[in-house]
Amino acid sequence: MTATVRPDGRQLKQLRELKVEVGNLARPDGSSQVRLGKNMVIASVFGPREQHPKFLALSDRANVKINYRMATFSVGDYKRSFPSRREKEISKVLSEAFSSVVITKHFPRSSIDIHVQMFESDGGSRTAAAIAVSAALADAGIPMRDLIGGIATGLYGDEVCLDLSGHEDMKGTGDMPILYSPELDEVSLFQLDGKFTFDQFKESFYTSIESIKEIVEVIKQALIAKYMKVKDEIAVVDDEEHEEDVQTIIQDTFISESVAEPTADETPKFNSSNISSFDPDDVPDGTTDIPEETVVVEPAATELREETAVEAVSEPVSEVMAEPVSEPVSEPIPFVPATEEAVVEKTTEEVVKTEPVEDETWYEDSLGLKPMGKKETLSNDDVLRDIEYSFEEDD
Amino acid sequence: MADFKVVANAIEKNHIIKLLDSDRRLDGRSKSDMREIKIETNIVGTAHGSAIVHLGKTKVICGVKAVLSAPWSDYPNKGSIFVGFEASPLSSPSYRAGPPQDHAIELARMTDRAIRESECINLEDLCIIEGEKVYTLNIDLYSLDDFGNLYDACVLAAVAALATTKIPEVEIVDGNVSFTDEVRPIKMDAYPISVTSYKIGDHIVTDAEFKEERIADARISFGTTQHYIVSGQKGGKGAFKSQEVMDALTHSIQKASKIREFFAEELGLDLK
Amino acid sequence: MTINIEVKDIVTPGQVIAEGDYKAGDGVIKIDKRYYPTIVGTFSYFEKREELRVRPLEGRYYPKVGDFIIGYVEDVKLTSWMVNIRGPYAGVLLASNAVRGRFDPIKDDARRIYDTGEVVRAEIVSFDRTRDPQLTTKDHGLGKLNGGRIIEINPNHIPRLVGRKGSMISMIKKHTESRILVGQNGRVWIKSDTLENEEMAQTAIRQVSREAHVSGLTDRIKLLLEEHSNN
Incomplete structure (x- = not known):
């Protein structure tokens, strides 16, 4: 196992630097900013609020609607400003992933709107977006069964590499983003493209899952950090x-x-x-x-x-x-x-x-x-x- | 809770006006004060220039991306600029995902005018091969947190991003133009700054925050450079008296020159 | 039967609070004999009922029958008003819950009673998962609000703002000579004779909300208010 395989000098199973910050915006009910390597993404949560238009309302639970967008300057080439097919697809799969952990039956007929915007993207942007959404939902006080973490593992230079960068994704032969909730042991998003052997798949899959446990810890720490400054003094009126x-x-x-x-x-x-x-x-x-x-x-x-x-x-x-x-x-x-x-x-x-x-x-x-x-x-x-x-x- | 059309309530409106009667504002400013400005630059690696500007709690991000294109036929030796604004649904409960709404287009065009008409960017400097290849600067703005007065924040963010933009040098091989890894700053000849005044009842206030903005009868923005008034826009359903327009303009010029000095200090600009 | 967390610790979803057989209260979910928080909040345990609870630190107002709230009239219909109550659903105020006696939509104009943009204090009389919250303004102490100012705070901080036996709120009222109404949806109405007093009350309330989970709050607020009274 050589570290030199990867262009940025990382180990095969090494994550890029992950920084999570919550509550960075004032207007939304919950917000977060995530940097995963060079990826920079901001997520904001509004709701639960009234569903507009009304006919989309579900009588027994809330709609979880994620709107994933990329800024025009977020990629190497200039991106057109209207949503691409890729953005629409990612919005859909993310919405479905988070519908599975958000306790939607608490808010029938309402809507939980999540906007997530990439400002810089460098491989694994959908999983970075998912990390941001997870943190923003928790910051907004939306009840969830567990936090979701996500990472993409793929094949680069015939090796299974964790957290592919943009360059590795382009030159590599396979990419597999996963969203996973460690405590529930639930995979809520799974996509794959490329050519994996069964063994490579197995290795990639379990590598991702192990690393997601770390990622979720980072999210938890970011959430706690928001209130931690005063930890020793906490005394809620509580009887x-x-x-x-x-x-x-x-x-x-x-x-x-x-x-x-x-x-x-x-x-x-x-x-x-x-x-x-x-x-x-x-x-x-x-x-x-x-x-x-x-x-x-x-x-x-x-x-x-x-x-x-x-x-x-x-x-x-x-x-x-x-x-x-x-x-x-x-x-x-x-x-x-x-x-x-x-x-x-x-x-x-x-x-x-x-x-x-x-x-x-x-x-x-x-x-x-x-x-x-x-x-x-x-x-x-x-x-x-x-x-x-x-x-x-x-x- | 109809988030999408939050109406100002009677108590809030009366309260704001009562405060204004004694030259006070919700956040403790006087009528003529601007909120504090903060600039962060070089935020986004994939853009050639980028900045986040905080105007109080209002936050706007701007990214500048240079692309190669053919020049307009009537200006064969000039590059071009394009300003886009997206009222990102991140930034306010009232914005929805979807095609740009009228106010977002107005904002983009207002910013575009301030940048374009001030001739702050030397367009001839953006020409590569006359009549064939020029740089087009795509200046794209996204609101991150709409706490009122995006009009001024957008111009500030655009200027801050442009001032730190480094466009890639080109190499020409057999008439084919391509980017190299070398970069150079763009030449800026002026620094347009916009200051918006709002009319609330009989009061004229500068740089309204969102609660003031939604009860304002009208607003008027002036984009000014060191020497000229380069853009202006009146908005809102109310109207200004002629004297009020003049007062707002004088005030805008004064405020803008202070902001420009602040910018020059923060970004190391040379004001001529 | 073990509890892994100390009372008053900040917990997040995906963290095991306890294992065994407890009662899952607000903000707690049981999955396979394990108890998890569903929200970020402070953990509390009620020994008598063996109940685990997590009190939210953030989150929107969620309507509850019997809540006293301050609402903004957003829309006037023929025989009802739609009221913004700061929750996931609009409050519905029917004319029969607002006017004494019979309301005739042919003769009577709903707009004359409550107009768009006006502020009402109301009580939630019914609410379940199939219907939007129904309000009443007919009981004593309810109706239109005029003048003063309204500030919005996190509804989860209301118990702190009220204080034990109402101590905190009455202290603020006394020192600032203000009239203060606390809506359970986190909207607080303040009215005083002078702007200074109103401002002071506002500052104090904002501080309570900001430091809601910090001990020694009462003393700090008291100090703040006494300084104000002496000036």
């Missing part, structure tokens, strides 16, 4: 109690703020003509006093709540509830992206949580306000008055 609190506290904030909020209809409608004359601070006096203390739910306050709630329930609430206007909302089937067991668990939790009867009556009582809940009905006159009021504001 179950708190999680349930957050919901209540946020709900309370919404309600306490609404006390201070002027009636919505005092502000003019949003359009470009009156925008500059409109001063959002121009609200009636006395509206800026905010009852701060309503936010903090002290244990004492909670007790008080329960007491008043009991009292309030005994009052004739039934009058208010006479004619429900809106149709009773059917019991929501909460969608929980987790395992089957977790779904069952969550359902029971949700049911408990969505019983706000006590809360409503409490607010009615202590703030002297009427709840405008779903149970309340108003006459047609009230509706008309509301609408007339909103007509006035435009003048």
Whole structure:
């Protein structure tokens, strides 16, 4: 085995330098930049977001759509700017490869759009692109069963060489790009061109797989590095109690703020003509006093709540509830992206949580306000008055 | 979440205008400030010249590729340039893969005009055999991160890439022209810089970021060199008062000269 | 039954967290008796329920029934509004969930109630895998929002911004004399009498979001706010 076989002086089973950086772009939900030797590729992920056009939406899972492009200056000759057949094919096989690891059933009817652009290419560009996509997906927080790594192994000078460079690919007699997930032991992309004997194939295949384990490690390190700077100090607020609190506290904030909020209809409608004359601070006096203390739910306050709630329930609430206007909302089937067991668990939790009867009556009582809940009905006159009021504001 | 047509909401619009009333911006600048500019050059080995320009968080990459071609028949002794821009779907949730949209074509043509009309590239220098072979410079721009005002970022990236472009020398054997491994820089006679002003309500702001850009009524860009105004484009559905146009121009010239000095320092250019 | 990772470690997909018999919570998947994270995040273990969980560090808002959110009206239909809730699906606000009483599309103009570009605070009343999230603005504390400013933060940082028993958010409110609404979709509305106070609240909230997974955050924010109050 001689190292001199390869033009760049590498060993036969030696990777080129691989650099992975995540979160390098600001606009996308996730992004990455990968340099594999001279290959330079940037990937960005948008989504899961609404599927456009709608008819492409899948009712039970998300679409994973990868758009692989090469810059005009990314190859030796000047490349035309419109997508070539090669780019379209690679987009397709990459999309399929990643659909197999992304947990698409968590996001039915939505679309996960991934754009990957080669700015410099020098052999093995589709596998470099796959590494970038893998890192960008993880950076975007898209749930995946495993990370994907990829590499091309091929034949150059009658030897099985790992990670063919552009020159080796051109002069060599075979090329075999593979995408593989080490933990799942799943090959998600496989292409081959050239003339391999059975033994050469076997050697190439297992060489690739071994090297992909290294590549995936590099991706993991890049992901961790983004948050690693502060590793020793990590302390996430992390107990179950708190999680349930957050919901209540946020709900309370919404309600306490609404006390201070002027009636919505005092502000003019949003359009470009009156925008500059409109001063959002121009609200009636006395509206800026905010009852701060309503936010903090002290244990004492909670007790008080329960007491008043009991009292309030005994009052004739039934009058208010006479004619429900809106149709009773059917019991929501909460969608929980987790395992089957977790779904069952969550359902029971949700049911408990969505019983706000006590809360409503409490607010009615202590703030002297009427709840405008779903149970309340108003006459047609009230509706008309509301609408007339909103007509006035435009003048 | 209709990512593709993100509408500015009323609160955001009011908030931006309220800040502008006291000469403030979302990112702490004053109305006339540009964002910080950063230049990285020689990014791409396969291109003859390349640069990434950061204008605040906006990022644009430019690659220059020289190819051999026949000259235009009316200019037999001049090379040619071509500017392309792709609103890469990498860079913004609102861009989609597919054929170039109108705004991308406008941007490419605006950049093309600033480069071409400034005569910053000596086209005669690009001639190899008069009437037969010339260099064509393909200047291709891709947005990487669209955080607003791609107009100025594109011109900056193109100039930075051109200033560092090294085209291959040629050898002529029996009338056949081919590239050699030797390279030489191209001659640049001027450095066009574009500065765009946006009209938001009654305010004129320089170099809007994307949130300001999407509520702006109109924008006006001026490309200027050391001595001339070489390109201009008004865009957007609103309009400028005549005085506002003059003010924007004066401001553009001032800003451009500062940016040019910065460029000269960063890239070691010789400003005449 | 072994757990390979320490609690609060950052984990990535493809890393074995545990082997044996546990409950796979959010962000964890079980493949052949092994447990893997599906996202990059911090690992946590709930001993009582023997549950493994990974809390995301990045990721979009995913709607949940009962969430209080701040949405932007993007489209007005005859009897409904399409609302951008920053999630994978547009929120649907039906007139019956927005107006008291009967809404007659022949007489009443939906645009008069909520117009395109307006901001609403809403609650998600129903959502499952076949339907887009349905919103309501009819309950108390919901409706149109005016003035102030809105900043967007990572929705995964909301628990941190609220703090234990709401301590963090009320501290920011107190020191900056601001009114702050935290939408569970990561949109935070701030309104104050002066731009300075608003700006301060914004700076504090941004810092909380930036350093959400760093300890000692409360003290730093407190210091920041006290400096502001003294000036």
